[in-house]
Amino acid sequence: xxxxxxxxxxxHPLQHxxxxxxxxxxxxxLLEAAQDGNEALERLRQRDFDLVLTDxxxxxxxxxxxxxxxxxxxxxxxxxxxxxxxxxxxMAASLVAKNLDVKVIGLISKxxxxxxxxxxxxxxxxxxxxxxxxxxxxxxxDRHTLIQAMGNGQVxxxxxxxxxxxxxxxVAAEALVRWMHPAQGVLLPAxxxxxxKAFDLEERLLWLVLKQAIHAQERWRQRGYEIPVxxxxxxxxxxxxxxxDRLLAFVLEHQGIPGMICFELMECSVPQDIxxxxxxxxxLRIKGFGLSQDDFGKGYSSYLNLVSTPFTExxxxxxxxxxxxxxxxxxxxxxxxxxxxxxLGLTVVAEGVETPQQLALLRKIDCTQVxxxxxxxxxxxxxxxxxxxxxxxxxxH
Numbered sequence: 535x536x537x538x539x540x541x542x543x544x545x546h547p548l549q550h551x552x553x554x555x556x557x558x559x560x561x562x563x564l565l566e567a568a569q570d571g572n573e574a575l576e577r578l579r580q581r582d583f584d585l586v587l588t589d590x591x592x593x594x595x596x597x598x599x600x601x602x603x604x605x606x607x608x609x610x611x612x613x614x615x616x617x618x619x620x621x622x623x624x625m626a627a628s629l630v631a632k633n634l635d636v637k638v639i640g641l642i643s644k645x646x647x648x649x650x651x652x653x654x655x656x657x658x659x660x661x662x663x664x665x666x667x668x669x670x671x672x673x674x675x676d677r678h679t680l681i682q683a684m685g686n687g688q689v690x691x692x693x694x695x696x697x698x699x700x701x702x703x704x705v706a707a708e709a710l711v712r713w714m715h716p717a718q719g720v721l722l723p724a725x726x727x728x729x730x731k732a733f734d735l736e737e738r739l740l741w742l743v744l745k746q747a748i749h750a751q752e753r754w755r756q757r758g759y760e761i762p763v764x765x766x767x768x769x770x771x772x773x774x775x776x777x778x779d780r781l782l783a784f785v786l787e788h789q790g791i792p793g794m795i796c797f798e799l800m801e802c803s804v805p806q807d808i809x810x811x812x813x814x815x816x817x818l819r820i821k822g823f824g825l826s827q828d829d830f831g832k833g834y835s836s837y838l839n840l841v842s843t844p845f846t847e848x849x850x851x852x853x854x855x856x857x858x859x860x861x862x863x864x865x866x867x868x869x870x871x872x873x874x875x876x877x878l879g880l881t882v883v884a885e886g887v888e889t890p891q892q893l894a895l896l897r898k899i900d901c902t903q904v905x906x907x908x909x910x911x912x913x914x915x916x917x918x919x920x921x922x923x924x925x926x927x928x929x930x931h
């Protein structure tokens with residue numbers, strides 16, 4: 535396999551030499567060094583790198599400015615940030631990168647230890663073999679094309695498994711939408727969900743995903759597997775006062791089981807009136823559906839909402855999960871949230887689990903379930919059945 539190419543951005547020559555020696559001891563890498571952000575950007579414009587390892591505190595263009603410039607490049611390498619500054623400073627810089635769609639695979643405190651670089655190399659290997667579908671260029675989308683794709687089976691519900699940390703088995707799934715585009719291949723939600731929203735097709739998509747999820751559950755049930763499925767529900771749809779009634783009627787019409795469907799209340803939108811949020815949430819639970827607070831720790835999700843709404847599940851945002859194993863403050867916050875969720879009687883699910891270290895910490899602090907690329911990316915219902923088969927014999931009967 536071709537060696538990874540790594541660009542080290544560090545203004546101190548001795549640090550350059552030290553980092554190069556450490557990395558050379560860990561493997562066969564193509565290493566280059568830049569003394570500042572401007573030189574690094576010039577190198578990145580000339581050729582692609584697998585990883586950029588950058589200091590945060592540099593004269594001239596600082597590390598944050600460099601990250602902002604890095605995000606404008608056509609081909610973005612993975613990023614690792616190192617600094618003698620506080621862990622909170624590192625976390626803040628990583629959030630700059632992540633919100634600019636730059637993949638951060640390491641936060642390293644100075645002085646840099648060999649173990650920190652060993653973990654970074656492990657992350658680089660994991661990123662390289664992550665089985666997520668390749669990104670495709672978004673096609674030009676109009677309303678008619680979307681409706682046609684939703685009607686002819688191109689827009690599909692795929693399923694990402696949730697594993698129990700108590701027994702290691704797949705115990706649930708989240709339905710995530712994919713567009714099997716005839717020319718562009720598999721399109722991820724970011725390529726077409728903005729158009730779905732712009733053309734006011736979110737409820738139409740909800741019915742499509744719900745129907746496909748119910749049919750997938752029935753196929754799994756025939757093989758002996760009872761798998762609850764979570765489905766994303768934009769909260770502004772709760773402005774429709776009869777939504778819970780229509781959802782129940784739809785599920786029953788298609789021989790589904792309300793208690794096997796959990797709606798994840800998304801933060802991509804808000805109801806016109808907060809009373810619609812509480813009313814809709816209550817009525818969904820009255821109808822027997824599960825209810826999840828999605829992306830807790832991000833956006834407007836709050837402790838008040840959590841304790842005042844009849845949720846059955848709490849999903850912790852991946853931003854709190856990633857980096858938790860080597861950040862004491864983050865780990866403490868995560869443990870507190872999980873403890874609160876369990877005291878409220880909720881199933882607590884950690885999203886975005888990508889490393890064995892994250893998994894080990896989540897198990898240690900008594901998280902209920904996990905999902906993420908370490909477990910599996912989203913797959914078709916047929917492939918999900920194969921995951922269930924590999925997981926072990928059915929236990930539903």
